[in-house]
Amino acid sequence: METMSTVTGLKSSGDVLFLMLGAVMVFAMHAGFAFLEVGSVRKKNQVNAFVKILTDWSVSTIVYFVIGFPIAYGISFLKPAEELLGKTQGYDLVHYFFLLCFAACIPAIISGGIAERAKFWPQVFAGAVFAGLSYPLFESLIWGKNSSLLQGIFKGIGGAEFHDYAGSVVVHSIGGWIALPAVLVLGPRMGRYIQGKSHPLPISNIPFLALGSWILAVGWFGFNVMSAGNLEKISGLVAVNSLMAMVGGVLAALVAGKNDPGFVHNGALAGLIAVCAGSDIMHPLAAFVVGCVASVIFVYGFHYEQEVLKIDDVLGVWPLHGVIGSWGGIAAGIFGQKALGGMGGVTFVSQLAGSLSAIVFALVSGFVVYGILGKTVGIRLSQEQEYAGADLSIHSIGAYPEDHVR
Amino acid sequence: METMSTVTGLKSSGDVLFLMLGAVMVFAMHAGFAFLEVGSVRKKNQVNAFVKILTDWSVSTIVYFVIGFPIAYGISFLKPAEELLGKTQGYDLVHYFFLLCFAACIPAIISGGIAERAKFWPQVFAGAVFAGLSYPLFESLIWGKNSSLLQGIFKGIGGAEFHDYAGSVVVHSIGGWIALPAVLVLGPRMGRYIQGKSHPLPISNIPFLALGSWILAVGWFGFNVMSAGNLEKISGLVAVNSLMAMVGGVLAALVAGKNDPGFVHNGALAGLIAVCAGSDIMHPLAAFVVGCVASVIFVYGFHYEQEVLKIDDVLGVWPLHGVIGSWGGIAAGIFGQKALGGMGGVTFVSQLAGSLSAIVFALVSGFVVYGILGKTVGIRLSQEQEYAGADLSIHSIGAYPEDHVR
């Protein structure tokens, strides 16, 4: 009797610890987003990158608490603390915390695309709409309380539900495909393309870029492994598949990107983005291949975007999170098959359909929100502000104040 | 039978893992203290900041092991390893490790106030006294083996014991209010105030400041959540309240501090400091408010301290940890009430009394220790040493040696 209640207690506290650790790991990833952007922009926009990411995180926390999580899962937190704690030691609260970390990725992803020329508050507002409304709406359709509808359609078309274990599509592709219209509406930075010719602007700091990539890669194991939701559902396969896709991404980027440190460190992320969807159903060697392909997509996609299409997406978040996120969704439909050593239960058609639906949803969301903001309050710094840099223009201080004394 | 022994084993190893993870997370926060200080001082004092924090940590480890923990909890470790391990897999040891991380915050907090002009060894010695004697003494009165006395008084005055779940008062306010006399005895840095006029000295590196803030914020979830002490007592409410107070701190600092990155990144910490005491009994929205108020206190308190009172507290640790720590203690008495959605069991008067007792204790400790050191061995670098910087004066090397070659 006593044993049983101890076991129930252990299970319940184990679940809270499990999700809390996952939440903290993914929360830490936001420091990674910040450093990745800080290293990839010019020095005059570093402070802005930090403040943007932290502000977006904070605003997302509130809107997802009050609006987003209730939309996606039908659970409201507007009741006394004692009821929030309930008999599960506050499991719903840590579940919210964990999933908030996903929702807050949307503005963090976009931030890297629109860097160095966006106005501060319109950007924060857009992030709030995405994290509090658009993302939770799509989330509810795939993972949440309204999933029967859309999943029913996918099942009808492809013979299986759309499978996205940890968000290649729901999180990364949504973020990356929203960023594309944002970047298009905003237009390129001053001096990026002159008379149709490309003039890449130098990045400032590879150690910070590398730090960002490392923080993201480490936290990603929380992103993927804790997507189990409960401790009892933890899977060592998810951990090792994440690892394998990451190293596939690193090695393919090293070769395709000719030893370039930016490609190598973003390559790790490319692999991790691609593996989220099928990390629970692929064989580790398949995950390695998925990661390799992801990095090849990134290296060539980045070049195509920036040099051929002439889209000034500073951190390349559309190819990185958008296109590779879609690739991850589709890849789960290929390498999740039993014939390729996977666990089965997925189909190529359903995965393709789910991935395409996210692209449509994101493009519409992005064009509507950024379109309206662009035509009303305006989303771009003035030429003088952009020239001076977002740090001095918005924050009245540079990243290295001592260096500018005397 | 076998099931029961497995359950007992799981419970016991779960507790050790729980506290070990908490300890490691709070240990990591000390890297955060280091980078926050490194970013906030001038380049000529960065090396010193790193070595100070690591040395204080190391000395605290020893004195708290041999003296402090036994004072606070009556448990001695001077017995064979086998007995230390006992039947609990060394629970007392990880409990010591976790609480050491709190004790070691005292010198780490002070370090930020006295930066850029303190002598090395007297400062280390003072830290040893605080972590090994003063702090454990107060700890024993609130949380430890002597808590019946003082808690009895609080109960008599206010109708409830003084509640400080994770140390807004016991840790942060003690640290911050000890730092005030330390800074006063030490006096301002050369050139900080000239003929009564304030000349703010430039900080060196906002990316390092931001890194420090991020490390602290991430580790803080160990600080608060693992204050449960046992896995079975974990509470998702504590995690989400910490989050809410942090984002409240960020957003209020953003507005009150006019987008200043220093205020924004310290604002996250302000919220987290304030929420420690009542994180287990408040509603998340109340925690948000507590965090907002904390940041307003910091932004205006910092200005008042530095510009009106003309106290050269480099990182503003007195308003940040001291005043906001006290605010956290008091806030638990307000927002912990059932009428405001809280869990109840606290009173405003007891919380006020407990918070005030810490202020008195800390001020006395600080003036005595720094007063004696100041009058005997001296605590301040010579003018030449301060001008050259603590790095060259104490450590014979600057933070960027290659830059000074040729």
Add this chain to the structure above:
Amino acid sequence: METMSTVTGLKSSGDVLFLMLGAVMVFAMHAGFAFLEVGSVRKKNQVNAFVKILTDWSVSTIVYFVIGFPIAYGISFLKPAEELLGKTQGYDLVHYFFLLCFAACIPAIISGGIAERAKFWPQVFAGAVFAGLSYPLFESLIWGKNSSLLQGIFKGIGGAEFHDYAGSVVVHSIGGWIALPAVLVLGPRMGRYIQGKSHPLPISNIPFLALGSWILAVGWFGFNVMSAGNLEKISGLVAVNSLMAMVGGVLAALVAGKNDPGFVHNGALAGLIAVCAGSDIMHPLAAFVVGCVASVIFVYGFHYEQEVLKIDDVLGVWPLHGVIGSWGGIAAGIFGQKALGGMGGVTFVSQLAGSLSAIVFALVSGFVVYGILGKTVGIRLSQEQEYAGADLSIHSIGAYPEDHVR
């Protein structure tokens, strides 16, 4: 009945979580290796340090998955995902992940010794051989499937098996003693010794060095504590002994190294390297002493290596990981004794024998692999490449691109 299956499930998922957390913590240490090297080399070789560490990690992941882990433990992963998951939720997979993190330390350790003048791909190839073949072979003899042979010999000689709880010898001494021949074959950097006179080359960035040391120290608690392998075997003693050795290392380095920040931050690592072997059987105060001795070895050993023997081992990895790793193996045979407060079960002679066997194994491995590479493809950059720096020569970009525009 239901309780029993819940308990079995908890135990199994607890084990997977335990090792996964350990693996992630040790994976993060590789960012520490990177920053430690980045801070310790000149700016023109920082990018290369990052890419080397990440590439070595990635290659190690593959070779240890396909070759190394099967060699050491006889478990192959070349079967369908479903079988990999099995009834243990993929325990073998996370076990592989955790132990990979150890194997990948070998190239990471060597990397610091041969920095600033090694060719890229031969170095990657050598790392693959060590992580995929040499290390797993030795691992199998001490911890793995072939341990009966060598351990039988040690038992015959010394009366007990060779005890290396977390790899002072198996990991660190192997890495450090392989690095010695690598450094000798490679020869010193241009300008390091001119006409037999030592000209220390300036390090670039102490904040990055400190960051690396902090990341390593934090992750080390995963390295040592999760070496238990199963949650039920967790030991609080291991955690606190690691802590004690680390602070012993810091304090002894502070004194012996005359406040030098490089020695202080490497001193933490010295203590941690030394304590791995006996962290489960020593008393905390003994661990402190072991850490102090380790740092004294490092401070004087580094000087002796670089100034007397004139070996250009950039980060001092031979004294740090090699010699101190061996000291850790031997120290377990001294301070693990019951007479010194330890848990017993070890003998000085067996520990000495085991430690010496690793030295022989590592020296042979290192001379063979680097000797062959040196005589065939060559392992050293051309003079022009070394002068220009590995960053521009190999990666076509410097660490701070913006600073070199205009």
